[in-house]
Amino acid sequence: AKMSKRDHASAEGDDGRASDQYRRTLRVIVSVACERLFKDRTLTGGHSIANAHWFMFEGDENAMTKADAAKVDHECKDLIRQGMKLSAVEKDYNTMIEYFAGSRQPVAAKQLEKRVPIGGKAKVWEIDVHGTKHYRLRHFPLLEDTSSLDGYDFTISSYTASGFVLVHGATFRDQPALTKSITRQIQSAKRAGVCSTD
Known part of the structure; x- marks a missing residue:
């Protein structure tokens, strides 16, 4: 809206x-x-x-x-x-390091490497663009749409x-x-x- x-x-x-x-x-x-x-x-x-x-x-x-x-x-x-929807999700820590490195987000990858999340899950924002999912570290609250x-x-x-x-x-x-x-x-x-x- x-x-x-x-x-x-x-x-x-x-x-x-x-x-x-x-x-x-x-x-x-x-x-x-x-x-x-x-x-x-x-x-x-x-x-x-x-x-x-x-x-x-x-x-x-x-x-x-x-x-x-x-x-x-x-x-x-x-x-x-x-x-586009922005969803607060948790993803496997190692999977997200690989994603951030592959999507040219070196700072996000380094931040995850320095501190392993509790339970091995990284808190991220998932942005679905026509079926392609993009991820960003979840540092702050965002609008959900x-x-x-x-x-x-x-x-x-x-x-x-x-x-x-x-x-x-x-x-x-x-x-x-x-x-x-x-x-x-x-x-x-x-x-x-x-x-x-x-």
Whole structure:
């Protein structure tokens, strides 16, 4: 069902900040869209910049074109329109490590490797897209149906620094100083041998 005016107000708030649950759900949708569109790339980032989240591809930060960003935007909106279910499930720990490694989610795989879940079951979100199941670690509560975001105002566009931004609202309020700080952190992490910063 499409978001009512009341739901939209609750999500956005008077100060224009979307609630954590709506933003987190949308970030998961973005990651699934990129997994479907760019199977040979590893998505990283999700860094907060004002009213947006900044994403990039690992080892190829400048590869995102305007056309690529438009594809991600279209795929996300399509997933929302079609009402994909997000189900909280538990899956075999080793199976999920293999899945995360195979779907280019190295950080999720490492998190599971470091701590074996009680009972050998990993708590994950299962997103069923036309019979193809995608998984994400279950760190936070999410909306249980992508259609709950129907009517939520967002855009995805290529970012001048690199990668792309998921903008909550109609206009991106860029903060170049923050972008530079994040870029320095990413470069420092790479020098230290950290392969991902998401």
